[in-house]
Amino acid sequence: MADNISEIPKGPPQEGHVGKVVFPTKEGEAPRVEAIHTAESIQAALAKRSPDQVLEMIAGQENPLSLKSFGSSEASIKHPDRDEDAIAIDMRSGIAMVFDGVGGATDGDKASRAARNLTAERLNNIPLNTDPEIAKNSVRNALQEASQKVHTEVPGGGSTATVVKFIESGGQRRAIIGQVGDSRAYILRGDSLRQITSDQGLVSLAKLDKPDEIVEQKRIGLKLDQVATPQDLANLTAQERYFWDNRNLIDKMVGDETIEPQIYQVALQDGDRIILTSDGVHDNLTQAEIDRIVKSNPPDLAKALTEKAKARSQDASHVRHKPDDISAVVVDVEPRGQASAGRVEGNQINRFDQQQSAPPDGEKPTQTEKPPQVHDLQGGKEITLNYEGKPIKVILPAGQVLEVGDPRNLNIEGSDLDGIIIDRSDLKTNDLRRNEFGYKGLREGEKVILGRLSPGRFRFGTEVSRQHLEISREKGQIVIRDLNSKYGTKVETS
Amino acid sequence: MNAEEYRKKLELDILKIIEEKLRNGQMDVERARSIARMVLDRLHPPLTLEQIYQIAPTLDDHFAELAAAILPIAHEQEERVKTIVTEHAQKLIKQGKIEEATSVMKQVTEKKVV
Numbered sequence: 001m002a003d004n005i006s007e008i009p010k011g012p013p014q015e016g017h018v019g020k021v022v023f024p025t026k027e028g029e030a031p032r033v034e035a036i037h038t039a040e041s042i043q044a045a046l047a048k049r050s051p052d053q054v055l056e057m058i059a060g061q062e063n064p065l066s067l068k069s070f071g072s073s074e075a076s077i078k079h080p081d082r083d084e085d086a087i088a089i090d091m092r093s094g095i096a097m098v099f100d101g102v103g104g105a106t107d108g109d110k111a112s113r114a115a116r117n118l119t120a121e122r123l124n125n126i127p128l129n130t131d132p133e134i135a136k137n138s139v140r141n142a143l144q145e146a147s148q149k150v151h152t153e154v155p156g157g158g159s160t161a162t163v164v165k166f167i168e169s170g171g172q173r174r175a176i177i178g179q180v181g182d183s184r185a186y187i188l189r190g191d192s193l194r195q196i197t198s199d200q201g202l203v204s205l206a207k208l209d210k211p212d213e214i215v216e217q218k219r220i221g222l223k224l225d226q227v228a229t230p231q232d233l234a235n236l237t238a239q240e241r242y243f244w245d246n247r248n249l250i251d252k253m254v255g256d257e258t259i260e261p262q263i264y265q266v267a268l269q270d271g272d273r274i275i276l277t278s279d280g281v282h283d284n285l286t287q288a289e290i291d292r293i294v295k296s297n298p299p300d301l302a303k304a305l306t307e308k309a310k311a312r313s314q315d316a317s318h319v320r321h322k323p324d325d326i327s328a329v330v331v332d333v334e335p336r337g338q339a340s341a342g343r344v345e346g347n348q349i350n351r352f353d354q355q356q357s358a359p360p361d362g363e364k365p366t367q368t369e370k371p372p373q374v375h376d377l378q379g380g381k382e383i384t385l386n387y388e389g390k391p392i393k394v395i396l397p398a399g400q401v402l403e404v405g406d407p408r409n410l411n412i413e414g415s416d417l418d419g420i421i422i423d424r425s426d427l428k429t430n431d432l433r434r435n436e437f438g439y440k441g442l443r444e445g446e447k448v449i450l451g452r453l454s455p456g457r458f459r460f461g462t463e464v465s466r467q468h469l470e471i472s473r474e475k476g477q478i479v480i481r482d483l484n485s486k487y488g489t490k491v492e493t494s
Numbered sequence: 495m496n497a498e499e500y501r502k503k504l505e506l507d508i509l510k511i512i513e514e515k516l517r518n519g520q521m522d523v524e525r526a527r528s529i530a531r532m533v534l535d536r537l538h539p540p541l542t543l544e545q546i547y548q549i550a551p552t553l554d555d556h557f558a559e560l561a562a563a564i565l566p567i568a569h570e571q572e573e574r575v576k577t578i579v580t581e582h583a584q585k586l587i588k589q590g591k592i593e594e595a596t597s598v599m600k601q602v603t604e605k606k607v608v
Contacts, residue, residue, distance in 0.1 A: 038516060039513045039514070039516045039517035042509060042512065042513045042516070043513060046506075046509065050502065051502050051505035051506045051509055052502075052505065052534070054509055055505060055508075055509065055530040055533055055534050056530070056534065058509075058512065058526055058527060058529075058530035059527055059530035059531045059534060060527055129534065129538055129539055130539070131539055131540045169538075169539075169540075170538075380545070484542060484544070484545060
């Protein structure tokens, strides 16, 4: 049972956090970083783990995804002996998580630990080579299960949750992120720090659910993240001040009877840094301060963030001062060595991503003219691309071409879709109108399988396989995957 | 059994071979590690059944001890193809396309289809 799992060490991070298990296994169980190499240990492992995981253990891949981790959690100055945050890190099974307990003296810490322990157990059991879609469902299910457990066992409590399962699929390392409440996940890519998750608090509070209202909510959120002086506070509008005064409130938490966690997927690149924080960090520090600390590249970023936030929480004269439990977890995506040479296709995709991806802060990529590049996906390969800017051409057998891109760049009159695929094979004019040609709108998080089996409005030639390719839109990017089609799929990018 | 269950079953069969060989002293740890790495690389999900049928026969290229796990799959694949081809040939015969049916059967016996 989860209760048998001993607690995460409290206080400052201990030596040895880096790349090692800090989420303890069950009592009596050998540390998971140990490779197994006897018949008996294989037998014992098979009783608890999937064949994939046992093979990974035999292969001795102690850090199979080449991730390096740091974690730090500080109890609030109001109750230094009771940390209601809970963190877990295990790079052996690719998990990192932050929970922030809600419910006060008796229930907050119980809730966050119950949520963490169950979620960690479930995420530990997801093999590292799981398909991303399966991993997303597993993360969602784990959080929902944790919510029911907390709801039943800690009725007065709840917890936020920001959890990450790192996987590798098709040679591409990915972070599958589950989010409930207002803890956060950020990504540092190059010199750009971007918040991946959206806080589940302000939107629900204000019932802002239309696109322009969500934009407004984001604007307000960003503004509040920058408040640093009494003058900044005085400059807030009445609505902004309402949000500021209620920034502690969340209306979604692990512990509700039912929850629908937000799930994100990030295709990782060498050098990426994933940062998880509880609100003790991002409420005490401004976004600019977090940005500065992150970019100063301290030896232990998690510790640096929590120490700075703790110092602020003790400074009653500062407008952001907020005594709270403070936690940060940092995972560095290290460059792969020769160990991954067997997955050549993934390395190619990684290199391509580095060339083509937009900066993580959402800025438009620099528009430089390059000759078109053609990427052959035959054999089930996939590619992740930005869809802004020039359309992406997907070349099917017999020269049939689909174009994928932003409808504003595809000349679709009257389209209210914000992502679209167009069959251009019969195109006579650039003046496309809806319903005239094959198209499929693709909203965030959606995917479509294209092929002769389900042609929809598309007119596929006989050379196109029944299930030829899959196109999905994830986190503002387009993922195109060949489904082992007979004659393959090519993608042309400018 | 779907493709993923089939993939896991194959991995399990390979693990049983590793376990047995380690137990009997017929395999050292380094070889077990090499096999595990190779299997993880080649049986990387998601795979279709067709892909598994294609990959499986390559697993014992360098590790002959895996043949015991691979042979049943190769045999199964052969039987599957036989069934498909026989049914196809019977259909052609019923349609009076004797020459075409003969040609299909010849291709099987000459291993052109498999």
